[in-house]
């Protein structure tokens with residue numbers, strides 16, 4: 001039987017992508033990465049995909065006149081793979097309403113904050129500046145509201161005195177690499193409606209709910 005198909009979108013280093021590559025290879029995640037697409041030709045994640053023998057594509061937003069035109073071309077690139085999920089893994093683009101609607105329910109993202117806190121950029125520094133005692137990451141479905149779709153899984157880490165944004169980011173990334181493939185597994189296995197998804201003490205409504 002064909003494994004569930006993933007298309008993963010990246011713009012950069014691709015450490016989350018690597019977690020998916022590793023877990024698909026080990027069988028921990030029963031899925032196949034059909035293609036990795038980057039909007040930046042020099043994204044290191046493309047090298048990670050190639051090393052793993054995964055098909056790659058680059059589609060530069062700079063070649064398009066509008067966000068809508070780029071997103072339409074992206075849809076046309078993704079659709080032939082008929083993915084079960086489109087996974088945003090450090091894809092640094094705001095997506096148009098048309099794109100989000102096209103993949104609604106199949107489009108997921110990871111955001112480096114304990115949403116609904118700190119949607120948008122510079123999440124780590126904002127958490128430090130606010131004097132928060134913890135930070136974290138959230139896997140969520142993508143809707144038209146930026147970083148505002150229903151949460152799937154969340155992991156929290158402590159913020160220590162003297163933490164810089166970089167130190168905090170790497171502490172959070174370690175958790176991202178666990179919860180993102182795990183959330184994907186839960187979705188693909190249809191387990192989101194069986195109560196709550198837990199990870200290391202964090203719990204969130206598991207699907208179809210707005211944030212509490």
Ligand code: GRF
Pocket residue numbers: 012013014015016017089090091110111112137173176
């Ligand atoms: C991660 O911090 C993720 O939460 C955010 O973008 C970053 C991607 O990192 N959406 P990487 O490219 O997976 O290393």
